[in-house]
Amino acid sequence: MKKAKDGKPTINDVARIAGVSKKTVSRVINRSPLLNGATREKVEAVIADLGYVPNPQARALALRRNFLIGLIHDNPNAQMVLGVQEGILSAIRDTEFALVVRPVNRRSPDMLDDVRTFLEQQRLFGVLLLPPISENDALAELCDELGVAWVRMGSVKLDEDQHMVASNDREAVAKAVAYLIGRGHRRIGFVAGPEGFRSAAERALGYRDALDSAGLALDIAIMAEGNYTFETGIAAGEKLLATTPRPTAIFASNDEMAAGVLHAARKQGLSVPEDLSIVGFDDTAIAAHIWPPLTTVRWPIQAMAKAAAIKLIDPAEARRQPSHFLSDLIERASVASA
Amino acid sequence: MKKAKDGKPTINDVARIAGVSKKTVSRVINRSPLLNGATREKVEAVIADLGYVPNPQARALALRRNFLIGLIHDNPNAQMVLGVQEGILSAIRDTEFALVVRPVNRRSPDMLDDVRTFLEQQRLFGVLLLPPISENDALAELCDELGVAWVRMGSVKLDEDQHMVASNDREAVAKAVAYLIGRGHRRIGFVAGPEGFRSAAERALGYRDALDSAGLALDIAIMAEGNYTFETGIAAGEKLLATTPRPTAIFASNDEMAAGVLHAARKQGLSVPEDLSIVGFDDTAIAAHIWPPLTTVRWPIQAMAKAAAIKLIDPAEARRQPSHFLSDLIERASVASA
DNA sequence: CCGGTGAGTTACACCGGTGTCACCAACCAC
DNA sequence: GTGGTTGGTGACACCGGTGTAACTCACCGG
Numbered sequence: 001m002k003k004a005k006d007g008k009p010t011i012n013d014v015a016r017i018a019g020v021s022k023k024t025v026s027r028v029i030n031r032s033p034l035l036n037g038a039t040r041e042k043v044e045a046v047i048a049d050l051g052y053v054p055n056p057q058a059r060a061l062a063l064r065r066n067f068l069i070g071l072i073h074d075n076p077n078a079q080m081v082l083g084v085q086e087g088i089l090s091a092i093r094d095t096e097f098a099l100v101v102r103p104v105n106r107r108s109p110d111m112l113d114d115v116r117t118f119l120e121q122q123r124l125f126g127v128l129l130l131p132p133i134s135e136n137d138a139l140a141e142l143c144d145e146l147g148v149a150w151v152r153m154g155s156v157k158l159d160e161d162q163h164m165v166a167s168n169d170r171e172a173v174a175k176a177v178a179y180l181i182g183r184g185h186r187r188i189g190f191v192a193g194p195e196g197f198r199s200a201a202e203r204a205l206g207y208r209d210a211l212d213s214a215g216l217a218l219d220i221a222i223m224a225e226g227n228y229t230f231e232t233g234i235a236a237g238e239k240l241l242a243t244t245p246r247p248t249a250i251f252a253s254n255d256e257m258a259a260g261v262l263h264a265a266r267k268q269g270l271s272v273p274e275d276l277s278i279v280g281f282d283d284t285a286i287a288a289h290i291w292p293p294l295t296t297v298r299w300p301i302q303a304m305a306k307a308a309a310i311k312l313i314d315p316a317e318a319r320r321q322p323s324h325f326l327s328d329l330i331e332r333a334s335v336a337s338a
Numbered sequence: 339m340k341k342a343k344d345g346k347p348t349i350n351d352v353a354r355i356a357g358v359s360k361k362t363v364s365r366v367i368n369r370s371p372l373l374n375g376a377t378r379e380k381v382e383a384v385i386a387d388l389g390y391v392p393n394p395q396a397r398a399l400a401l402r403r404n405f406l407i408g409l410i411h412d413n414p415n416a417q418m419v420l421g422v423q424e425g426i427l428s429a430i431r432d433t434e435f436a437l438v439v440r441p442v443n444r445r446s447p448d449m450l451d452d453v454r455t456f457l458e459q460q461r462l463f464g465v466l467l468l469p470p471i472s473e474n475d476a477l478a479e480l481c482d483e484l485g486v487a488w489v490r491m492g493s494v495k496l497d498e499d500q501h502m503v504a505s506n507d508r509e510a511v512a513k514a515v516a517y518l519i520g521r522g523h524r525r526i527g528f529v530a531g532p533e534g535f536r537s538a539a540e541r542a543l544g545y546r547d548a549l550d551s552a553g554l555a556l557d558i559a560i561m562a563e564g565n566y567t568f569e570t571g572i573a574a575g576e577k578l579l580a581t582t583p584r585p586t587a588i589f590a591s592n593d594e595m596a597a598g599v600l601h602a603a604r605k606q607g608l609s610v611p612e613d614l615s616i617v618g619f620d621d622t623a624i625a626a627h628i629w630p631p632l633t634t635v636r637w638p639i640q641a642m643a644k645a646a647a648i649k650l651i652d653p654a655e656a657r658r659q660p661s662h663f664l665s666d667l668i669e670r671a672s673v674a675s676a
Numbered sequence: 677c678c679g680g681t682g683a684g685t686t687a688c689a690c691c692g693g694t695g696t697c698a699c700c701a702a703c704c705a706c
Numbered sequence: 707g708t709g710g711t712t713g714g715t716g717a718c719a720c721c722g723g724t725g726t727a728a729c730t731c732a733c734c735g736g
Contacts (some may be wrong), residue, residue, distance in 0.1 A: 010721090010723085011722060012722075020685080020686090021687095022722085022723080022724095023686065023687085023688095023724080023725090024685065026724060026725095027685090030351040032686060034682095034683060035684075035685090036683085036685085039684080039685085054722080054723070055399070055722055055723065056459060056461060057398040057461065057722080058395075058399050058691090058722035059723055060691095061393070061395045061691050061692065061693085062690080062722080063691085063723085064345075064724095066395055068436075068438075077417035078419070078420040078623070083416075084723060085439055085441065086441060098406075099440075100406075100436045101423055102437075103424060120391040121391060121394060121436075122394060123394060123395065159480055228706075230627045251728090266629055285594075286623065288595065289568050289597045289601075289603050289624055291601055300719090348692055350693095356717085358715080359715065359717075360694095360716095361694080361695090362715060362716075365715090368694090373714075374713085377714080392692080392693070393692055393693065394693095395691090395692080395693090396692035396694090396721090398693090399691090399692080399693070399694095400692080400693045400721055401694065401721085402694095402721065540685070554719095
């Protein structure tokens with residue numbers, strides 16, 4: 001009778017029915033310590049009875065902060081993006097936060113303006129920046145300017161711990177290439193990622209590190225560059241396989257390019273791994289599903305995203321979260337001894 | 339001086355500086371028609387000068403509606419989910435809507451409660467339901483109960499047009515199998531999707547349709563079931579390839595299982611497509627990147643998601659959006675004539 | 677018996693928008 | 707000149723929460 005017929009119950013309804021002020025109801029919701037136990041129980045009973053849930057928009061307005069975190073990304077790899085989303089979700093589960101996604105176009109000249117409009121319009125609490133766009137310092141500056149908290153993920157540490165969650169691509173690639181060297185390979189080709197990507201640069205450094213440690217010389221004849229796509233992997237594979245002596249192993253900077261190298265090898269009638277060993281990076285779905293299954297480097301994407309999200313939303317837990325994650329070599333069937 | 343040092347400008351700031359009431363500013367923002375041109379220009383100048391952007395939470399509170407739409411999904415295929423996200427984003431670009439994502443666990447007994455909590459807590463304007471979870475009628479009912487608008491995507495029409503965007507999997511599979519028959523195949527194996535998935539049932543019906551039209555008998559010896567994963571595709575492939583006479587072609591209900599069949603064939607020393615033709619469904623990344631590239635059925639996922647989002651947010655445009663989308667057969671290299 | 681203390685609670689303004697209605701001036705018909 | 711429209715604007719309450727300060731009431735010591 002007193003309650004609007006279709007509207008959801010509000011704090012006023014609860015207060016009236018429980019016979020207390022709305023502020024007291026607010027205290028119950030927010031678990032305020034100075035609250036008489038009997039009052040709390042009475043109010044909680046009414047809340048349960050009415051099925052009352054606080055209105056997040058009203059809360060956001062009064063608190064001058066909201067509970068939305070954004071994921072800004074420009075990543076062609078669907079599995080990575082979804083892994084990140086899952087990771088963030090596991091961090092915000094059972095909190096009042098929600099995840100807003102915003103794919104952007106790295107190549108668009110309006111990219112920064114787009115992000116600015118998005119942030120101004122939605123007034124997010126904070127954002128997560130995913131590679132490769134996370135490498136753009138202008139984005140971090142924009143967030144600072146607009147008062148939006150931010151954490152970026154990346155392949156190498158770029159900021160202080162509270163703003164950064166990094167894998168260590170250089171070290172991981174060095175381990176993978178060292179593994180090939182350990183299997184007797186001496187002529188190991190390298191397919192780099194595109195110029196301008198920090199991950200590509202880091203992975204290339206890892207390759208050099210491994211050769212250096214083993215006392216092997218760098219030979220630019222067996223180094224090629226792709227842009228992380230299957231097609232450029234084929235082209236790079238063709239180039240490397242045309243050299244003499246032919247490499248006995250190739251490390252590709254991501255799985256798609258590794259699949260392209262495999263494709264190129266097959267076109268030339270080479271068997272993998274008998275004639276050529278191949279190692280990729282990322283451990284995306286394709287790695288396990290091609291033939292032969294690809295030995296590759298897996299980085300803990302969900303765990304990283306979860307840590308990043310916690311840094312964003314929970315200052316108390318933030319310092320307990322690692323900023324640095326280790327990758328593993330996943331051995332499958334695309335590597336044989338030389 | 340008058341303006342808080344760190345806070346963003348509010349409608350009050352604009353009103354005071356422009357020398358009008360806040361209601362007039364509100365009218366400018368909302369493009370009210372009864373507004374003197376000179377007043378409008380004056381206010382717009384102040385808005386531009388201050389960089390004023392309306393607070394979405396305050397707006398949501400006053401309007402008793404917000405501008406968040408949710409994507410609820412439980413889909414193992416990252417590419418599909420991301421395609422949907424892109425599609426939705428292209429629909430809400432340049433609107434004030436934002437996209438909130440919510441992966442759920444289909445198998446969890448708490449799934450419905452999770453969704454309920456999510457919807458009650460966030461008070462979304464509306465949600466998009468993705469298969470396979472979109473097939474759950476209880477979800478649609480829950481949305482109706484909570485007053486949340488909804489549109490579901492699926493492989494077959496389940497609701498009235500305003501709630502539904504469907505591909506036509508049955509017809510698409512029938513076309514694909516007819517294509518195999520047209521290439522001379524008479525013994526065509528079928529790998530079904532998991533029981534309980536509407537898409538799986540529809541695809542199986544399409545297979546039967548095609549055999550019927552060609553006057554071919556159904557042979558359950560060359561039908562197997564998988565759960566849309568690579569591994570179950572291998573198992574299904576092994577089963578079908580063990581029959582005599584061996585099928586000359588196999589249609590798998592998704593690409594991952596098709597890749598599994600390919601894997602099984604290769605293990606038995608069979609060449610594809612010389613000894614066995616294979617057709618998949620979905621045209622995910624894996625289809626183009628395995629060897630040989632997979633002939634498969636592509637459904638217009640982004641366009642469907644875009645149409646679904648428009649139905650949700652724009653009643654005026656909604657009736658102009660199709661509810662029914664057609665799939666294409668993408669011919670690659672995994673099919674040869676019998 | 678009285679003033680001080682602190683726990684528990686309330687009244688009220690406020691967050692930043694929108695809806696309603698009153699209001700005013702200009703214009704019109706009579 | 708009067709009364710009735712109409713276009714344009716403002717005052718004020720309201721949406722549903724939270725912060726602040728003030729209040730009430732036991733309980734305490736002197």
